[in-house]
Amino acid sequence: MRPGLLLGLAIRQLTSRSHSGIVRLVSVLSVSGIAIGVAALVLLQAFMNGFQWSISGFLGMANPPLIVRSPVGVSLQQTDIALVEKLAASVHGLTAVSPGIEKAAVAAGRSGDIAGVVVRGVRWDRELEITGLGELLGGVPEGAVLGETVASRLGLSRGDTIRLASTESATISAAGRAVVDTIIPIVVWKVCDFGLEEYNSGLVITDYGTAAALFGMEGLYDFAGVGAAEGTGPAAAAAELSALLENSYIGFECERFMICEAFMARHENLFRAFGLERLGMTIVLGLITVVALLNLSSALSMVALEHRRDYGVLRAMGASPSRVLGVALSQGLLIGLLGCAAGTAFAALVMLVVNNLLPVTLESSVYWVDTLPAVPDPGQTAAVLAGIMSACLLASVFPAAQAVSIPPAECVRHE
Amino acid sequence: MNEPCTVLECREVRKAFREGDSVLEILRGVDLDVARGEIVAVTGPSGSGKSTLLNILGVLDPPDSGRVSIAGVDAWKAGEAARARLRGRHLGFVFQFHHLLEEFTLAENVALPGLLAGMSGEDAAKRAAALLEEVGIASRAAQFPSRVSGGERQRAALARALTCSPDLVLADEPTGNLDAGNASKVLDLVVSLSRSHGQAFVLATHSLEITAVADRVLRLRGGRLET
Secondary structure: OOHHHHHHHHHHHHOOOOHHHHHHHHHHHHHHHHHHHHHHHHHHHHHHHHHHHHHHHHHHHHOOOEEEEOOOOOOEEHHHHHHHHHHHHOOOOEEEEEEEEEEEEEEEOOOOOEEEEEEEEEOHHHHHHHOOHHHHHOOOOOOEEEEHHHHHHHOOOOOOEEEEEOHHHOEEOOOOOEEOOOEEEEEEEEEEOOOOHHHHOOEEEEEHHHHHHHHOOOOEEOEEEEEEOOOOOHHHHHHHHHHHHHHHHHOOOOOOOOEEEEHHHHHHHHHHHHHHHHHHHHHHHHHHHHHHHHHHHHHHHHHHHHOHHHHHHHHHOOOOHHHHHHHHHHHHHHHHHHHHHHHHHHHHHHHHHHHHOOOEEOOHHHHOOOEEOOOOOHHHHHHHHHHHHHHHHHHHHHHHHHHHHOOHHHHOOOO | OOOOOEEEEEEEEEEEEEEOOEEEEEEEEEEEEEEOOOEEEEEOOOOOOHHHHHHHHOOOOOOOEEEEEEOOEEHHHOOHHHHHHHHHHHEEEEOOOOOOOOOOOHHHHHHHHHHHOOOOHHHHHHHHHHHHHHOOOHHHOOOOHHHOOHHHHHHHHHHHHHOOOOOEEEEEOOOOOOOHHHHHHHHHHHHHHHHHHOOEEEEEEOOHHHHHHOOEEEEEEOOEEEO
16 A cells, blocks of 8 residues: 555544544544643753753853862962963863952942952953953953842942952951951942843952952962863863873972863752753653543544444455554554644744743742743754654554454444 | 456355354355356345355455355465455455445545555546446546435445456445335446456345346355355
């Protein structure tokens, strides 16, 4: 039998108007069930991708892809930085090194309120080379850059002065008290949205000199950020640089033991949690698809029962059982195909609307980001569709076997 | 090579149905030969086993024992695929209630056996058109079975049985569901088609008109065929 004929028979039976169109109705309901399942799974993957993509994108924008530091928190010296620069130059794909300081401090503004902040001191010329901050700031800052939430809390805007103080440079008075007498005033050059609430509510970036003076760390660094060219795998490059650093330490080329890690690896637990959440939600939404598949199976059983006489007639006309099986299986595939097409189209429409017209807004203090984009992944979508088509085929096997198992003589009995 | 003269050979066919503890023996050693172009009528009261016999002869239902040969092939010794080919190439069926596929037009119903046998769409459509013309319902070709009369449906069913030019057409009460006028038309068609196409017909019937036109009338009594 030609595939076209087989498909034609399957389509005609599914769209049959006989018996008040009940077969057609259950066919449409089956397609709808599959479509809902497909749309739910495709949208879930897209929104989870969007959430992860936003967070990793914003994290990546404000941070270098690789970080070199001492595992025990010892400050790095200029000689260490020079060594890192030398070794990084020998690793394929690594671009520049930008050393910096990052420590907790207290900030005060015009509102009279004070806030705990993280002050990061960087060499702007290098930092803009290895991070995405250049795009965010639109030039080399000539003052402090701070997140919009902390700026709002301190009543600061561009041109105001933020005062920073730190216990790192405290001195002990004659009375034995710690005295914080280093208060650094610095002009706010830009208040910006880093995209992540964690940064918006507590990050202040200054030039290296200001931070070094604040923390009493002239000539010392907490870390060295390392840039990577596009297409370079940060994890592999970090491992290679780490090995070089380890060899240098063993070979007495440097005094301090340093390691290099990919910035995202520092947030591995966060992304693992996302993966777990994705898996849990996929299982829950997958249950919708299971219900749809059960519905498909019962609908196809009904179609087989409704058309048992037709199957007997087909057998009488010379169709082999495998061909009748083919008709029944292709009905399942057809419903699956239409359901997948409708579900994917609906999901695409929802993504289009969410990304362009009606964005999903989130409470950024809870979810880190304030909007949730949909980022479809063709591989994931293909996996969802392939899984559901396979499940449709599986759900069709029992009804198809039913259709074939009835002896043809039984099918054409007129009693 | 000359084609065999006998298209159907049936020997010692037995069939029983079990209902609970009791066994109802319907066929008790049926012998039947049908020659090419012959019209054989099988009569008998309701429940005598006419339909069961036709299903066995049509390779739709296996006998408990005995042999059924179609065009020289022992049908029940062949595999399922070979039996399907036998039905497709050598047999045609006409059922009492036409059993046309409701979702297909009359033309499509008649073309279907040809498509199943591997004819091209164009050839099958031409064959269907010619057969519908021959049975006198060419004007109804595009209609669905639910839109035509009982007589027209049965004529379409007859045309469908002839699509692949089978050696033997098995018809179970082909006029049983028709009024006298339509029954007569269908019967005339059976005779004329048998004469023009050389097909053999085995007709299970109560109808006296059919027995009048048959070359041979056999009575199924006590599970055996009698002349």
